[in-house]
Structures are given as C-alpha cells and as structure tokens.
Amino acid sequence: MSRGQSYFIISLIRNRTRQNHPNSQIRTLTVESRDSESKPDEHKPAPAVSYSEMAKTVSTIMRERQKWEQTLVFDFPSFNFADPLFLRELLKSQSNVLFTLWFFRWICSSFDYKPDHVSLNLLFGALLDARAVKAAKSFLETTTGFNPETKLLERYVTCLCREGLVDEGIQVYTLLKEKGAKPSVATCNSVLLGCVRARKLDRFWELHKEMTESEIDLKRIQYLIQALCDSGEVSQGYELMKKVLRQGLDPGHFVYEKLISAFCKIEKYASMSEILHTMIAWKHFPSLSTYHEVIQGLCKNKKPQEAYRVFNSLKERGYAPDVVLYTTMIHGLCEMRRFGRARKLWRELMKKGMRPNEFTYNVMIHAHLKRGEVVLARKLYGEMVRNGYGETTVSCNTMITGFCSFGRSEQALEFFKKMAERGVKPDAITYNALVQGFSKENKVERVVKLFKELKELGLKPSARTYAALQQLRNRKMCDSVATSLNEILEIA
Incomplete structure (x- = not known):
C-alpha cells in the first residue's frame, strides 16, 4: 500500500477517535501501515481516493504546513496533482482563492502541467469574486496563452475601476471593443464611474461620447449628474435631474446630496433649498453631513434665520444633531450677532449631555469678547482648559x-x-x-x-x-x- 493511500485509510479511522485533538489530521501524515506485509491480501488494490477528499486534505496541509510543497511530494508521490480536474476540486475546497493560486504556480513550475482553458477561467473568475484584483492582474499577465472569456473580461474591467485602477480598466474595455465585443451597460457604467471617482473628467466625457450604442439607464444618468457637478456644470446637472423626475423616476439619494453640496459651494441657496424639499418629498432623508453643509452655507450667505429654521426642522424630523452641527449653528448665529439664540443653543447642547469641542468653546469665547464680556470669556477659557482641551x-x-x-x-x-x-x-x-x-x-x-x-x-x-x-x-x-x-x- 502506498504512503498516501495508507494516510487516507488510517486518517478516516483516527479522525473519529481523535476529533478533540487539533493536530490529529496533520499527524496522521507520518503514519504508515506497518503490518501490511503479514496480510494475505497485501496485493489487493487500495480503495480509490476521491478528488474531493484529496482536495480537502491538500487544503488543510497548505493552511497548516509552512513547507506544504515538500509534504505533498513526500506523502503522495504517486498522486497526479497536475490533473485539471483536481485543480477544480481544490478551487471548490479552498476558502481562500490565493491558496489555489499558489498551488497553481507550484504545479506549473514543478510538473509538466499544461493548464486547460476551463480551469484558467475558473481560477481567474474566482480571483475576481474575491476582489483580488492585483492577483488577477498578475495571473492574466503571466499566464501564457490565456484569453479569458468576454464575460470575465467585463467583470475584470469593473473590478479594476472599482479598485481605482481606472487606466488599466479603460485599456481592457478598449481591447474588448477592438475584438468586436459589445460591452454591457453595467461594464460601460463601471468605466464611467471609475473616471468620475478618479476625477478623470476629460476621459469621462470622451468615453461617454463613444458609448452612443450603449443604453442609457438610471445609473448612467446618476454618473452624468455627478460628472456635471464635478465639472462645474451644476445647473446642467440640476436640469438633467428634473428631466428624470418628470419621467416619474427617482434619481436616487446620492444625486440629491451631490447637487445640494454643489449648489452650496457656488452659493446658490434657492436651488439648494428646492432640491432639499424634493429630496424629502421622494422619501429620501438627508444625512447629518448634508444638513451641515446646508446650514453652514446659509450662515455664510448671511441667512441665519433660514439656517436656524432648517436646524429646528431636522430636530422635528427625529434627527439628533451632533456637536459639530450645534457648533456650526452657534457660530453662524454669533457671526450675525444673534447671541441670544446662540447662547440658547449652547445651553441646549450642555443639557443634552454633549461635550463642547475646542471650536465650540472658541466660538463662544470670541462672542463674549466681542460683546465686551471679558470676565465671562476668561471664565469660559478656563473651563475649556479644565475640560482637557490643552x-x-x-x-x-x-x-x-x-x-x-x-x-x-x-x-x-x-x-x-x-x-x-x-x-x-x-x-x-x-x-x-x-x-x-x-x-x-x-x-x-x-x-x-x-x-x-x-x-x-x-x-x-x-x-x-x-x-x-x-x-x-x-x-x-x-x-x-x-x-x-x-x-x-x-x-x-
């Protein structure tokens, strides 16, 4: 009986009796049938080992043995590790696809192994599923003669763009088109989104013009609005959003927040207010960070009354303003000399058990000094230092x-x-x-x-x-x- 076959028979028995021992499976690798010579059926073929069982064993050895290659060669000298069917079983058994990739590299370098197209596609696809983009990129570049299926290349484009490797993603996308493939809407959208996130706006518009044959769905419109905002064409983005609304479609939470932020930056608060109301009407609830931008923008535009109204309305809607939002509102009121309301919010902040940050203290100290209340300013400064703000x-x-x-x-x-x-x-x-x-x-x-x-x-x-x-x-x-x-x- 061979060493590897002996391993399987003995391990099946010992695993039942030694389940509580964490290293029992590995230890059985050194066990060999010593009494086989005295048995009359010594030449009887050992039971065949399934690839599924062998894959589980190899997976365990790779996880637990530092020199797993030597272990496999020594304990299973007659096993054909270069069989493509075994590689596929191993891929199913491994929870970490990188182990399978290491195994693939090993059999390529140690055996006369010629990987088949199906196995290569399965391994490449598994790397994409695991979002191991750099490993997938290396695998594709170093595996001679490997031409992935079109669907896999499209997924590869998406993964590259999602991980910020936009230039590489565009190269693969262009290669697909040169081969006569028609990339899906999702693939085209992933390329455009990658360009927007990487702030490659010129490239975005070039690719968008090239995608005339591709269907324009709601996601594409969302990315177009984002690109328009980032390009400084906020009004055009707003018009595009209104077209979507007129068709009875919801442009999505992100679009509203993007436009609100963009209008705040260019100080067009009327448009910002319209979008805010539309957003709430479509059952989208602005985040605290969005409200922060709105309130800060209104305060900068010397509209503390409107900012104060928005601040109170968000509390009525069940939001819990944080210290940053309170500080922004207090600062805006102090700048517009609405110190009474600012002091009221300060007391409200303290009553809710929130701890003012250093900027909150500085805002109130400056306001006291501005009013000539030097004693109160010094008192508040001392309190700030005592509260741990050096x-x-x-x-x-x-x-x-x-x-x-x-x-x-x-x-x-x-x-x-x-x-x-x-x-x-x-x-x-x-x-x-x-x-x-x-x-x-x-x-x-x-x-x-x-x-x-x-x-x-x-x-x-x-x-x-x-x-x-x-x-x-x-x-x-x-x-x-x-x-x-x-x-x-x-x-x-």
Missing part, C-alpha cells in the same frame, strides 16, 4: 484677537507673554492681531517692537497689518518714533 495657538489667538479687537491690547500682550511660559508657539495671526491692536491705540513703540519680532521670525504681515501701519504713519508723533516706524515700513 491651550493651543488657535485658542490663544482667539483670546488675543478678541482683546485687541475691543481696545484691550495690554491684556492681549499679557496673555501673549504667558503663551511662551505654557509652551504655546505664536504664529502670524498672533503677531498681526497684536500689531493691529496697538496701532488702534496709537502705541507706536509697541507696534515697532512686535513688527520687528514678526519679521525676524520669518512670519508674513497681513494686508490689514500694513493698512494699520499706514494709518499710524499719518498720525502725529515724536521724530524718533516716526523714524522707527518709517524704518520698519521700508524694510517691509
């Missing part, structure tokens, strides 16, 4: 800018000096705020000193800082101070 350049700049904006430059300078003690590094915003603040108060010596520091540190004065210095230059001052001011302006 002092940063941004938070310190909020305090310094606030002090300087409202005639408290000496307090700003005091705060500035403490920055160094706390290991916080000032930046251009810090110095520009201080120079502008002291310029307003006509404290030229302070201005000259701070401006020189700014330049020595390699920081860039802002346009507002230059304007403040020019205004200061026109005021009356002693000759020595005027000379110092002229010197720094000339250097600048």
Whole structure:
C-alpha cells in the first residue's frame, strides 16, 4: 500500500477517535501501515481516493504546513496533482482563492502541467469574486496563452475601476471593443464611474461620447449628474435631474446630496433649498453631513434665520444633531450677532449631555469678547482648559484677537507673554492681531517692537497689518518714533 493511500485509510479511522485533538489530521501524515506485509491480501488494490477528499486534505496541509510543497511530494508521490480536474476540486475546497493560486504556480513550475482553458477561467473568475484584483492582474499577465472569456473580461474591467485602477480598466474595455465585443451597460457604467471617482473628467466625457450604442439607464444618468457637478456644470446637472423626475423616476439619494453640496459651494441657496424639499418629498432623508453643509452655507450667505429654521426642522424630523452641527449653528448665529439664540443653543447642547469641542468653546469665547464680556470669556477659557482641551495657538489667538479687537491690547500682550511660559508657539495671526491692536491705540513703540519680532521670525504681515501701519504713519508723533516706524515700513 502506498504512503498516501495508507494516510487516507488510517486518517478516516483516527479522525473519529481523535476529533478533540487539533493536530490529529496533520499527524496522521507520518503514519504508515506497518503490518501490511503479514496480510494475505497485501496485493489487493487500495480503495480509490476521491478528488474531493484529496482536495480537502491538500487544503488543510497548505493552511497548516509552512513547507506544504515538500509534504505533498513526500506523502503522495504517486498522486497526479497536475490533473485539471483536481485543480477544480481544490478551487471548490479552498476558502481562500490565493491558496489555489499558489498551488497553481507550484504545479506549473514543478510538473509538466499544461493548464486547460476551463480551469484558467475558473481560477481567474474566482480571483475576481474575491476582489483580488492585483492577483488577477498578475495571473492574466503571466499566464501564457490565456484569453479569458468576454464575460470575465467585463467583470475584470469593473473590478479594476472599482479598485481605482481606472487606466488599466479603460485599456481592457478598449481591447474588448477592438475584438468586436459589445460591452454591457453595467461594464460601460463601471468605466464611467471609475473616471468620475478618479476625477478623470476629460476621459469621462470622451468615453461617454463613444458609448452612443450603449443604453442609457438610471445609473448612467446618476454618473452624468455627478460628472456635471464635478465639472462645474451644476445647473446642467440640476436640469438633467428634473428631466428624470418628470419621467416619474427617482434619481436616487446620492444625486440629491451631490447637487445640494454643489449648489452650496457656488452659493446658490434657492436651488439648494428646492432640491432639499424634493429630496424629502421622494422619501429620501438627508444625512447629518448634508444638513451641515446646508446650514453652514446659509450662515455664510448671511441667512441665519433660514439656517436656524432648517436646524429646528431636522430636530422635528427625529434627527439628533451632533456637536459639530450645534457648533456650526452657534457660530453662524454669533457671526450675525444673534447671541441670544446662540447662547440658547449652547445651553441646549450642555443639557443634552454633549461635550463642547475646542471650536465650540472658541466660538463662544470670541462672542463674549466681542460683546465686551471679558470676565465671562476668561471664565469660559478656563473651563475649556479644565475640560482637557490643552491651550493651543488657535485658542490663544482667539483670546488675543478678541482683546485687541475691543481696545484691550495690554491684556492681549499679557496673555501673549504667558503663551511662551505654557509652551504655546505664536504664529502670524498672533503677531498681526497684536500689531493691529496697538496701532488702534496709537502705541507706536509697541507696534515697532512686535513688527520687528514678526519679521525676524520669518512670519508674513497681513494686508490689514500694513493698512494699520499706514494709518499710524499719518498720525502725529515724536521724530524718533516716526523714524522707527518709517524704518520698519521700508524694510517691509
């Protein structure tokens, strides 16, 4: 009896008695029938081993043995591993197709193996099913004489584009057309979607024009609208969406959100509002991130009342605004001097047990300083630090800018000096705020000193800082101070 046949007979018996031992199957590989010589039927052929059982055994050995190739050759010297039928059985048994690919590489290099077309297609298809695109690409490029079926090549195009390998996907798509194949609608759409995601918009429009024979379905329209938005043709995308709606079709959640985002960026809030209402009418519920864009856009466009209405309506619809959304709304209200409503939202945020982030604190601190409420601003700043938000350049700049904006430059300078003690590094915003603040108060010596520091540190004065210095230059001052001011302006 051969070593491999002995393995199967003994392992079937031992597996029943040693199931609790995790290594029992592997250990039986070293077992050999020692008493076969004394049996009268020693020349009787051993039972045939099915490819299915053998495939399961090989799968286990490949998973558990580092040098599985040596094990297979040593334990099963008479087994024909190069039989295409066995490769197909192994492909069914393996949970990881890459193991089958390794096995394929091994039999190609170790045996006189000529893979058949069916097996190659099955292995290539399995790699695509597993989304192992790079392995599939390598397999296709290194397997001599392999020409996959058209359907597999179409799936390959889709996988390449989905994984961001758009140029390769377009090459295979072009090859298909050159061979006379007519790519399916799904394949054409995958190429277009890949171009959109990779921001290859010129290529998108070239391919779209070439696809005149291909049917235009709803997915194609979705990708066209996305491409129009990304190309800056938002209004055309909106018109295309309206055509779809007039046909009684739903363009899809993504299309609405894409158009809303695009209109927010170009500050066309009337169109954005129309799409938002249409979206809700078609039973699509905007995400919090979409509402965030809408509210932020309305606040930037100085429409806090409309933004506040949208903010309240989303709460009525069952949404739970997060800290980011609350912060955006509070910031918009503070910028438009609706501090009463901003404070109300701040209290609501705290009542719901949400923890303000650093930006929320900075927004409220700046608002207090803007109103001249220095004590409240300092109190809130201290609370922010106690809550674990370490002092940063941004938070310190909020305090310094606030002090300087409202005639408290000496307090700003005091705060500035403490920055160094706390290991916080000032930046251009810090110095520009201080120079502008002291310029307003006509404290030229302070201005000259701070401006020189700014330049020595390699920081860039802002346009507002230059304007403040020019205004200061026109005021009356002693000759020595005027000379110092002229010197720094000339250097600048």
